[in-house]
Amino acid sequence: MRNFKNLNMTEAYSISELSQEFDITPRTIRFYEEKGLLFPGRKGRTRVFSASDRVRLKLILRGKKIGFSLDESRDIIEMYEPETDNTRQLENLLLKIQEKRLLLEQRKKEINTMLKDIKKTESICLSALDDQ
């Protein structure tokens, strides 16, 4: 009765639930906590992960796929959760955001360049096969 469409209604997850869902080892998750990327609560000694931990984990793994280090991912994730409403801080946040946006757009361009090149090779390859 705790699960609904594979989604925990209590919004609490065990380490094994998360590791299975994202196909990573518990060790990896503990490591992310150690590095200050996740903040599970405790029930006794065992970790209890919240929905926000789950989102964070998703963002970390997404960042990894496109070549972000854990530190870079933490930077980005922290932008999603501004802790203050002070103008000065907001402005700093905005700067950070714009910086990361540039970074992302740059990487997108690199990917597009590689895609163009690869498609060229592909078509050369295809026509070479046609000629046989």
Next chain:
Amino acid sequence: MRNFKNLNMTEAYSISELSQEFDITPRTIRFYEEKGLLFPGRKGRTRVFSASDRVRLKLILRGKKIGFSLDESRDIIEMYEPETDNTRQLENLLLKIQEKRLLLEQRKKEINTMLKDIKKTESICLSALDDQ
């Protein structure tokens, strides 16, 4: 008289020329050779890099920026330089190409998702600043 628009007309480059152009250390370049990513010739003991080495280096660094390992980059680079015209090999090459294309397109999607998220945060941030 050897240079023309910062481009070596002899198509031969020293290790320091390349390391300066791409802002990496000579050690890095030697490491890439050691790992089978570059194949400089020798004049005596000193390495002589060709135009194709230079292109390869550029591709390696581009790959790094979007999170490819050196092994992955080598895979991709080798696709640019098919060594055979055998049909069977060409078909294999084509499969590899398509696989890498999927990988690239996937990463592009991840980036687009992150960009969307980041823009959302940005506009929240901006309107919060407006309200002050």
Next chain:
DNA sequence: TATTACGTTTACGTTAACGTAAAGATATTA
């Protein structure tokens, strides 16, 4: 001729991101 610049090889060091193993707590099941 001595220094400087640039190259070489060899080899050990470093950091990030985990893997792996040991030793134990706790809770459910046979």
Next chain:
DNA sequence: TAATATCTTTACGTTAACGTAAACGTAATA
């Protein structure tokens, strides 16, 4: 009650991608 499953902490091991240092060769320059 014994076994099994799942969790914990502690700690050493591993791989990729270089950094860094030593010790040396060679060629141009002061």
